[in-house]
Amino acid sequence: MQDAKALQVAVVGTGYVGLGTAVMLAYLGHHVTGVDVDQAKIDMLTRGELPIYEPYLDELLRESAPRLRWTTDYASAIPNADVIFICVGTPPLPSGQPNLAYVAEAAQSIARHLNGKVQVVVNKSTVPIGTGDWVARILEENAVDYHANRYLVVSNPEFLREGTALHDSLYPDRIVLGSDSPEAIERMAELYEPLLSQDFAAPVSVPRPDCYTQPALVKTSLSSAEMIKYAANAFLALKISFANEIAGLCERVDADIQEVTRGIGYDQRIGPHFLGAGAGWGGSCFGKDTAALISIGHEYGYEMPILAAAIEINQRQRQLVIAKLQQHLHRLKGKRVAVLGMAFKPNTDDLRDAPAHDCIARLIELGAQVVAHDPIAMPRARHEWRHLRYQEAESAEAALRGADAAILMTEWDDYRRIDWESALRGMRHPLVIDTRRVIGHFGGAGIVEQIGKRPASRVAEVTA
Ligand SMILES: NC(=O)c1ccc[n+]([C@@H]2O[C@H](COP(=O)([O-])OP(=O)(O)OC[C@H]3O[C@@H](n4cnc5c(N)ncnc54)[C@H](O)[C@@H]3O)[C@@H](O)[C@H]2O)c1
Structure with a gap:
């Protein structure tokens, strides 16, 4: 058990993000209940088995087991929680817009079990700008005895990379907290205190990097936090597509993209990461988030040609x-x-x-x-x-x-x-x-x- 002032936490959605978040918070000393609608997943977790592969997650799961519980029953997870994370999927619709049905369902289910005292509802799913307000409205419409000062909504986007999820969660570059409520930010800072001060004992399997000190804490409005996540992913996708575009020319002029990206990556304004030319990006986030950003732009009659080109280059690769x-x-x-x-x-x-x-x-x-x-x-x-x-x-x-x-x-x-x-x-x-x-x-x-x-x-x- 670490030194954290233990809070009661509910994590709704135990996929790649929710599971990592739940295990990490339990490792830091909080008491965490993971909620999912997928009974098979919850059964596996209850048996101590992982439904996904993520390096070292099994070790941390075992180590943190006394502070972790898994359920499909919102009623047993939400009333007690000081902080409730929404970590459900937001997969793309054919239009490019993210499907918010899971977020809506989760928010409705949460609302029905809120306890009438101050609770913070945190959106960790990647969602379009304005979703925080929309979630607040769902809480308002579905919570018995709703009171805006008691149900505080925060956007806390997730930046973990699958494959290094625990490293990224324990030693993040920054923690972004978007909310209009200072009280909500204060509780989130309390929750993340061990991460912010880095005073927890690092797990043997995921040691603290020598050069790492502390994450930056970025406090913003709800909509800025939501935009930060999309902008970050879009920029990373752009970097890869840029490297791929240059790679095509390298082949024609007999240069080597790896030498070229090494040469430009030392420039601190550019940096060495996400310049790998190849078959293009994949995964659940870049395609979905770039498409979402473009479709949000369309809602405002705003074209995003750089992003559109990045997607096209990715298809070409x-x-x-x-x-x-x-x-x-x-x-x-x-x-x-x-x-x-x-x-x-x-x-x-x-x-x-x-x-x-x-x-x-x-x-x-x-x-x-x-x-x-x-x-x-x-x-x-x-x-x-x-x-x-x-x-x-x-x-x-x-x-x-x-x-x-x-x-x-x-x-x-x-x-x-x-x-x-x-x-x-x-x-x-x-x-x-x-x-x-x-x-x-x-x-x-x-x-x-x-x-x-x-x-x-x-x-x-x-x-x-
Ligand atoms: N995977 C990543 O690397 C990553 C990184 C950063 C952000 N994100 C974002 O985090 C969110 C979650 O992504 P993921 O990869 O963990 O998704 P996932 O599909 O792995 O997990 C989502 C989980 O939510 C559960 N769920 C769906 N509806 C539910 C409900 N009403 N109540 C309870 N559980 C419910 C599903 O059963 C599933 O287990 C997405 O918005 C994604 O864009 C993902």
């Missing part, structure tokens, strides 16, 4: 992978193509909007036989991608054996450890489209195409 394959193999019909990496990035099992999905779907459409592998996400893909007809490989090496080509879609460390020279020799045609710069040395044993660079080896073109 996904197609580029297949085009590179076609340049070498000409016809994909009947070809066996290994796809290494299915998750949208390493160290997660999250498949949402993963570039590998579109790549596999297109390969199948073009008549290729796909053999796919992922160190962690394969079981989830079996369920979520059951509409795709691909074969699973038990290892990356097995996928590569006898393949006409391979596409490397996710930069898992396991793939860096492959003996690429021998793997290429074991392929029917030694061709790899390495979209994530995983392959270093391969002894010229085949063709390795990387994005933003001329092929590392130009051996005789592969023919059917």
Whole structure:
């Protein structure tokens, strides 16, 4: 138990964000109840099992178990809570707008169980600007005995990255708190005191970085906090698309995008992060949040051409992978193509909007036989991608054996450890489209195409 002044917390929605938030707050000493409508998820958590893969989350879950409870019953979680987090999904609608139905349902359910004393309702889900006020209105309409001074709404956007979620939650760059109520901000500062002062004992598995001191506390209005989240994600997406745009030119002028981004990244005004050229961004957030921002702009008759271009470039990158394959193999019909990496990035099992999905779907459409592998996400893909007809490989090496080509879609460390020279020799045609710069040395044993660079080896073109 840490030194925090323990608060009672309810976390509504126990997905990637809610689960990380619940476990982190319990680790800091608070008493946390996770609420979800998904009974299977709650059953797993109650048994001490995790429904998602996130490094070290199992260890912290075990360590914090005495302060954690899981339920589908709002009535047993909300009345007691000093702070109630809404962490439900906001997936995109076909229009690009986020679907706020889950937020509305959660807010209605919360409202019915508020206790009439001061409680803070915190929106951690990524939501359009104005949603905080909308949630306050839902509380007002559904809470018995509603009183604006007693139900305080805060926007506290989440910036964690899947794969490093605990690190990002325990050692954040900043904590953004948006509210019109000083009392709500004060309670949130109390909740986050251990993070703000960094006086908690760091978990052994997620040590405090040597250079880390404390997070910045950014206090804003509700709408600024909501905008901060969208603007941050949009900017990161822009950086990746920018690197991809420059990468295309690098290929044509015989420059190497990796050398170029290293060269520009040392400039402190630019920074080295999120400049990785490749198959483009994926995951549940960037596509959804850029589309949401554009659609919010449309509500005000405001165009956002930079963002629109970033999305277009991202789509182009996904197609580029297949085009590179076609340049070498000409016809994909009947070809066996290994796809290494299915998750949208390493160290997660999250498949949402993963570039590998579109790549596999297109390969199948073009008549290729796909053999796919992922160190962690394969079981989830079996369920979520059951509409795709691909074969699973038990290892990356097995996928590569006898393949006409391979596409490397996710930069898992396991793939860096492959003996690429021998793997290429074991392929029917030694061709790899390495979209994530995983392959270093391969002894010229085949063709390795990387994005933003001329092929590392130009051996005789592969023919059917
Ligand atoms: N995943 C990320 O990396 C990330 C990072 C920052 C912000 N966000 C934002 O956080 C939010 C949640 O994202 P996520 O990835 O954790 O989503 P998720 O889909 O993994 O989890 C959402 C959970 O909410 C539950 N839920 C839905 N309706 C509910 C209800 N009425 N009551 C209780 N539970 C309910 C679902 O069963 C699910 O377990 C989204 O708005 C997302 O944009 C996500």
